[in-house]
Amino acid sequence: MGKTKPDPQSQSFEERLLRLENIVQTLESGNIGLEESLKLYEEGIILSKNCLQALNQAEAKVVTLQKKLNEEV
16 A cells, blocks of 8 residues: 555645655755656645745735734724
């Protein structure tokens, strides 16, 4: 049986970031074949986009909260 990758949406931001860091380390080691490298690269791109989306959402929430705070003052 092959490993199934967890759905990035079901993981926390921290879990996704940790997985992305592990992928980068594995790719940088150069100890895996081309096919596995391509699979990891693809997974890394998906995780990267997912993390960026989460950061953008968090930033938007902070901006909204700051605006509300400024309106109350």
